[in-house]
Amino acid sequence: MTINLHRLLAGTALAALAALPAAAAEWDMPTPYGDSVFHTQNIMQFAEDVSAATEGDIEITVHSAGSLFAHPEIKDSVRRGLAPIGETLMSRLANEDPIFAIDSIPFLASSYEEARGLWDASRPIVEEKLAAQGLTLLFAVPWPGQSLYTQEPVESSADLEGASFRAYNAATERLAQLMGAVPTQIETGDIPTAFATGRVDAMITSPSTGVSSQAWDFTSYYTDTQAWLPKNMVIVNTGMFDALPEDQRTALLEAAEAAETRGWEMSEAETESQIATLEENGMTVAQPSETLSQEMSEIGETMTQEWLEEAGDAGQGVIDAYRSAE
The missing domain is CATH 3.40.190.170 (Bacterial extracellular solute-binding protein, family 7)
Structure with missing residues (x-):
């Protein structure tokens, strides 16, 4: 009788648990x-x-x-x-x-x-x-998109020749080199001080970072390159x-x-x-000149080829699919 009662109670408890929502x-x-x-x-x-x-x-x-x-x-x-x-x-x-870097190749998708x-x-x-x-x-x-911030207008990469250019990873360092600039590692929080002390003359970053760092205090020109997104x-x-x-x-x-x-x-x-907001605070916003656009396209092709050397056939397949759909 006791055993049967225990079984009955156990069965009732299991039934109750089964009836509960997950x-x-x-x-x-x-x-x-x-x-x-x-x-x-x-x-x-x-x-x-x-x-x-x-x-x-x-x-x-x-x-x-x-x-x-x-x-x-x-x-x-x-x-x-x-x-x-x-x-x-x-x-x-x-x-x-390297596949994970495909959206950070400058001027591949602008x-x-x-x-x-x-x-x-x-x-x-x-x-x-x-x-x-x-x-x-x-x-x-x-x-x-990542765009150019400078103190003077940029009509071609020659305007950046020898300039100290903010870099924050390998891609931006390589980009600076290909534009004839000198890459300088600067973290986001140090941007205003780096410009104020002359450690950097130019940078490429998003309009969001430009606003948050109040770029109008140390640069005057925003060239809307949208180098990568x-x-x-x-x-x-x-x-x-x-x-x-x-x-x-x-x-x-x-x-x-x-x-x-x-x-x-x-x-x-x-x-x-x-x-x-950049414009409202006095910055000049401009589209890239024809010359700069052509130079950026060439830089993009160079950096794409360098990326493909690492990414191999898998990377080539993505680039082919992307370009065939353009």
């Missing part, structure tokens, strides 16, 4: 940038969309400004399952595989239209490279993604698709508003 997935999401940055704002909207679409079954808490994991740690934290989902700059992974074409051509192999590490790409959004990626741990019910996976992918579309629109709006 526990909601509570996902922490590290991101590198502050809440005022449009990338973060887009991701916060994405998190809200996921919660609404899954009726609260997936709740994503965004930890911005590197508050959970520092930027260099985010990709590996997602790969190891320490965080289910996260955001990182794609080109930060270039030391793992507009939003070209950047979109390059992303369409490169996305499949980026997804493949991430999949090999147990990561699934959800979406990617570009920063505004680097992207941030949002990635998810594949094992944790695959463990979700099918309807939740679908909801996550649909929210990601919407976030990518919205993010590209936000990036373009950011470009326009930040360039307007």
